Amino acid sequence: DAGVIQSPRHEVTEMGQEVTLRCKPISGHDYLFWYRQTMMRGLELLIYFNNNVPIDDSGMPEDRFSAKMPNASFSTLKIQPSEPRDSAVYFCASSLWRNTIYFGEGSWLTVV
């Protein structure tokens, strides 16, 4: 069975550039989550959607970050402009109603 699929797996970009991370949740799942993981702050929830609608974006660090979910099978997390402190691993996860949340393998972002 296909799990949560994220792309790109690795990205190195220059400060000021736009970064777009993509996620395909598990088919049939109605919740989608974006997390960020760093050594300093651990796993942080950025935003989550239910049935494609953003429910809580209080974890989004600032206006440079935005997330969309145009349909049930696709979501993006965009950073514009990117900064070195945005370097982290970004995880997408999905679940069916309020059950187990399954994670993708992550997008490893380095901003230089």
Add this chain to the structure above:
Amino acid sequence: GESVGLHLPTLSVQEGDNSIINCAYSNSASDYFIWYKQESGKGPQFIIDIRSNMDKRQGQRVTVLLNKTVKHLSLQIAATQPGDSAVYFCADPHGRTNDYKLSFGAGTTVTVRA
């Protein structure tokens, strides 16, 4: 602050021994907990979950115990193997606010000694 917290940041275990990883939670209304394993370079992987109507749940080589009185849960790994080396997280989908947000503790890094 976090709604779940692990007691020890690191745990070193001899191969073949049993491992016990502890976790405390703060929201007495929390009714569902999940344990995840994260290997280096990978995303968190579901191990086992437990609902508050249970005190114990067993999987393959893993057992989770839930003590609602003291708001504590533990993950026991039997006959620890080198492949068990990873960071382990306990997670509470409802966190501090009863919203559906998966809150993670800081994680316990388990190192298995040969």
